Every structure is written in structure tokens, then in C-alpha cells.
Amino acid sequence: MATTEQEPTGAEAPAVAFNLELNADQKDIRDWVHGFAEDVMRPAAHEWDEREETPWPIIQEAAKIGLYSFEGLAQFFADPSGLTLPIVNEELFWGDAGLGMAIMGTSLAVASIFGQGTGEQIGEWIPRCFGTPDDLKVAAFCASEPNAGSDISNVRTTAKWDEAASEWVLNGQKAWATNGGIADVHVVIASVDPTLGARGHAAFIVPLSEAKGIEQGSKVSKHGLRASHTADVHLDDCRIPAGHVLGGKEKLDERLARVREGKRTKSQTAMQTFEASRPTVGAQAVGIARAAYEYALDYAKEREQFGRKIIENQAIAFALADMKLEIDASRLLVWRASWMGRTGHKFENAEGSMSKLKAGEVATWATERAMHILGGNGYTREYPVERWHRDAKIYTIFEGTSEIQRMVIARAISGVQIR
Numbered sequence: 001m002a003t004t005e006q007e008p009t010g011a012e013a014p015a016v017a018f019n020l021e022l023n024a025d026q027k028d029i030r031d032w033v034h035g036f037a038e039d040v041m042r043p044a045a046h047e048w049d050e051r052e053e054t055p056w057p058i059i060q061e062a063a064k065i066g067l068y069s070f071e072g073l074a075q076f077f078a079d080p081s082g083l084t085l086p087i088v089n090e091e092l093f094w095g096d097a098g099l100g101m102a103i104m105g106t107s108l109a110v111a112s113i114f115g116q117g118t119g120e121q122i123g124e125w126i127p128r129c130f131g132t133p134d135d136l137k138v139a140a141f142c143a144s145e146p147n148a149g150s151d152i153s154n155v156r157t158t159a160k161w162d163e164a165a166s167e168w169v170l171n172g173q174k175a176w177a178t179n180g181g182i183a184d185v186h187v188v189i190a191s192v193d194p195t196l197g198a199r200g201h202a203a204f205i206v207p208l209s210e211a212k213g214i215e216q217g218s219k220v221s222k223h224g225l226r227a228s229h230t231a232d233v234h235l236d237d238c239r240i241p242a243g244h245v246l247g248g249k250e251k252l253d254e255r256l257a258r259v260r261e262g263k264r265t266k267s268q269t270a271m272q273t274f275e276a277s278r279p280t281v282g283a284q285a286v287g288i289a290r291a292a293y294e295y296a297l298d299y300a301k302e303r304e305q306f307g308r309k310i311i312e313n314q315a316i317a318f319a320l321a322d323m324k325l326e327i328d329a330s331r332l333l334v335w336r337a338s339w340m341g342r343t344g345h346k347f348e349n350a351e352g353s354m355s356k357l358k359a360g361e362v363a364t365w366a367t368e369r370a371m372h373i374l375g376g377n378g379y380t381r382e383y384p385v386e387r388w389h390r391d392a393k394i395y396t397i398f399e400g401t402s403e404i405q406r407m408v409i410a411r412a413i414s415g416v417q418i419r
Contacts, residue, residue: 022087026079030087036067037095045096048227049387054182055102055227056136062103063133070127073107082342086283086334093287097391098227100284105178105228106130109139109187111277112203116246125205129185140183142174142233152189153198157235159190159245168204168245170238173217176398180231181216184208187246188235192256199259203246206238213238224390278352278399279337282359285395286331289363292370292388293323300373316373323366330359350405350412357405360395367392 022030040061048055062068076085092100106129113125131137148154157172170190174180186206193200206214217232242249297320300311310316337355340347347353367389371378378385396402410418 022083026081026084026087029076029084030091033067033088033091034094036062036065037091037100041092041095041099045099045227045384045387046381048102049096049098050226052221052226054138054229055099058099058227059103059136059138060133063130063136068103068106068130068136070110070130073110080342082338082340083335085280086286086338089280089283090287090290090331093284094291095287096227097284097288097388098225100287101178101225101228104284106139106183107280108141108178108277109183109185112141112187113205113246116203118246118248121205121243121246121248125185128207129183131184137184138179138182139185139187140177140179140181140233141187142177142180143189144176145173146175152201155189155191155198155201156194157188157190158194159192159202159204161192161249162239165239166242167239168242170204170206170213170235170240172235174233174235176220176230177233179229180233181208181219182229182231186214186233188233192252193260196256196259200256202252204240205244205246206235206240211238211240222394224387224392224394278356279334279341281395281399282330282334282337282355285356285359285363285392286327286334288388288392288395289323289327289330289359289366292367292385292392293320293327295383295385296320296323296370296373299377310373319369319373323369326362327366330355330362333358348412350409353400353405353408353412356395356400357402357409360392361402363392363395364389 040058044055044058048058059068066072073085076088079085089100089104092103110126110129113129114122117125128137129139143152143155145155145157148156155172157170157174160169160171161167162169170188172190174188177186180186184207186208188204188206189201190204191200192202208214213236215234215236217234220230220232222230245252297311300316300320301309303310311320333351333355337347337351339345340351367385370385371389374383374385377383380386400408407418410416
């Protein structure tokens with residue numbers, strides 16, 4: 001059919017704004033972190049997994065080059081596209097998830113302070129979360145409890161205001177805290193007004209070296225991420241100054257007053273931190289999945305059975321093709337959510353939860369496929385895919401189980417309070 005107008009071609013074509021090409025800074029940071037992951041983390045991964053101890057020498061190496069530092073994290077976060085932080089996490093967790101969590105575990109507490117703290121609190125406490133290369137510190141975000149994991153509204157740790165002493169008094173038990181009990185800075189979610197449920201929560205800064213009444217409980221012996229310290233934290237009449245509530249006491253009092261009057265407020269204290277961190281957690285899962293895929297691909301191209309490379313079998317080749325497909329799709333969801341979060345686009349359809357859900361499930365699936373491709377070797381500790389499989393599973397559980405993520409997404413797309 002003849003037309004009177006033609007589409008512009010060649011030099012006449014309009015400029016295309018959409019671009020998935022990483023810029024020079026992003027590529028440089030990616031390659032820098034990848035080098036650290038390959039040269040420092042991978043050779044040490046098996047040892048620290050077996051030891052189940054905090055890998056202070058590895059964290060120190062990261063601190064020496066600025067990878068573990070307030071300045072480093074600020075640089076990653078400052079990228080206006082939002083992509084540098086997930087890129088860094090993917091590379092670190094490609095190196096090793098346990099060591100990666102030991103390095104990045106502090107960032108959850110930092111995210112809470114940055115997202116909810118005053119300018120003065122941010123300036124005072126975030127640098128203390130890291131310390132210096134010669135005096136390393138870590139931080140812990142303490143939200144979960146023995147009876148309050150996915151059900152964050154069931155938090156029973158209390159924070160009561162002592163008017164006479166002008167102090168907060170915290171009592172309760174936190175569970176599954178990364179760096180719990182060994183952190184210099186603990187960010188603790190506690191209930192100020194239990195009658196308000198999750199809307200009565202607040203976040204408090206509890207410095208281990210200054211506050212009395214805080215101590216480590218049982219250290220958790222885990223299936224995966226074994227180089228990352230996880231423990232219970234006990235708070236027994238733990239007293240902290242008035243200014244240690246994130247955002248300030250005056251702002252907290254105003255918010256609680258609005259809630260009591262039936263007015264709407266911003267999201268729950270703990271959920272604000274989780275929602276902001278979900279794409280980053282998704283990036284970690286992508287790193288694990290990619291490590292397993294790349295190892296299985298190399299193995300399949302070298303391993304011979306029945307007189308030919310096993311990659312020549314459709315079953316193996318198709319499994320690897322599916323792994324690559326799912327990993328790339330997961331990364332795109334992570335990048336989209338990271339870009340949206342950084343540029344102020346609202347998660348209308350729970351895009352942050354989408355990214356974490358997809359990446360976490362792909363990581364568990366891809367590492368299992370890698371074990372199958374390696375056969376019996378994949379089941380032994382002489383090969384790393386067994387460790388990656390153990391590390392991956394937590395990504396369908398922590399920071400919101402897969403079921404919770406599906407519920408969040410379902411509520412967002414339907415507008416219905418699904419239970």
C-alpha cells in the first residue's frame with residue numbers, strides 16, 4: 001500500500017534516549033570490584049565457609065581499597081541511574097555470598113539511618129558503622145524476632161520513654177541479626193505504642209560500646225552464608241539517650257499523634273528499609289546464580305562423557321540456555337527497580353518485590369541446575385557449586401519470603417488486601 005510519508009532513516013532518525021549501555025564509571029567500578037572478588041574473595045571462600053567465622057582479614061582488605069567504607073557506599077549510591085550499587089553487589093556475590101554478606105551486611109543498618117535519620121544522625125552514625133581500616137567496625141539491623149519474621153507487625157521489643165532520665169528504655173529479643181552482638185552500631189526496631197501495631201514502631205540506634213543492657217545471644221549455625229555472622233540480640237533495660245531514635249523524638253511524637261487521630265502516615269519503619277533494599281538483595285542473588293551458570297558452562301565445555309563434550313547434549317545445552325535466559329531477565333528486573341528507586345519513581349506494582357522474588361528463585365533454581373550438570377562432583381565440597389546452592393536458598397526466605405513478595409505484588413496490582 002502506498003504511503004505519502006516515509007519513516008525517517010539514517011541521519012534523519014531521531015535520537016534514542018533509552019540506553020542499556022553502562023557508562024565508563026560504571027564499567028570501571030564493575031571491573032574493579034570483580035577483580036577484588038576474583039583475586040581476594042574466591043581463593044578464601046571455602047576456608048571461611050568451613051570456619052563459620054567473621055572474615056575480618058577479608059573485610060580489612062576491602063576497607064584498605066575503599067570498597068568497605070562510608071565513602072565507597074556513598075559513591076555507589078550517588079550514581080543517578082541507581083545501577084552502580086546493584087552492579088557492585090552482583091560482582092561481590094559472584095565472588096562469594098558469605099564473604100559478600102560480611103562486607104555488605106553493614107549496609108542495611110546504613111540504609112535505615114540514611115533513610116530515616118536526621119542530617120546530624122547521618123553524619124554522626126554512618127561513619128561509625130564502618131570504622132577505619134585500622135579499627136574496623138560493622139553495623140547490624142535488628143528487626144526480626146523469634147515470633148516476628150515475615151509478620152513484622154508482631155514485634156514485641158518495646159521502647160519506653162523515661163521522662164525523669166530523658167532516656168529510652170529498650171527490652172526484648174531480636175533474632176537473625178546479621179552482625180548481631182558484634183556490631184558497634186545496632187539499629188533496633190521497637191514498639192513505642194503496641195496498641196498501634198506496626199504503625200507504632202520506631203528505629204533506635206544502640207551503640208554496643210556505650211549502651212548497657214545489650215548483648216549477643218545465640219550465634220546461628222547456618223546452612224549457607226556461613227562466613228557472615230548471624231546471632232540473636234538481647235536487650236535488657238537497655239538505656240539510650242533521647243536523640244538515639246531515628247528522625248528525632250519530636251518527629252516521632254508527631255507521627256504517633258497523627259496515627260492515633262486516624263490520619264495516614266508513611267510506611268512502617270522496618271518495611272521502608274526492606275523495600276529500599278530489595279533490588280540490592282536481588283542483585284546479590286543474581287551474582288550467585290551467575291557464578292553457578294558460568295562454572296557449569298565451563299565445566300560442560302570441558303567434561304567428556306561417551307566420547308563427546310557434555311555441552312553437545314541437548315539436555316545440558318538447553319539447561320544452560322535457560323539459566324542464561326533467567327539470569328539476564330532477573331538482572332533487568334533488578335536494574336529497573338534500582339533505577340525507579342533512585343529516580344523517585346513510585347513502585348506502583350511492587351517492582352522492588354518483583355526483582356527480589358525473581359532473582360531469589362532463579363538463584364536457587366540455577367544453582368541446583370549447576371549441581372545436576374556437574375553430577376556427583378556438584379554434590380561435593382571440592383567444587384564450589386555445592387556452596388553456592390546452600391548460599392542461594394536464603395534468598396527465598398530473608399527480607400521477605402517468596403510468599404510475602406507475591407502477596408505484596410498481588411496487593412499492589414489488585415488494590416485488594418489479600419491475606
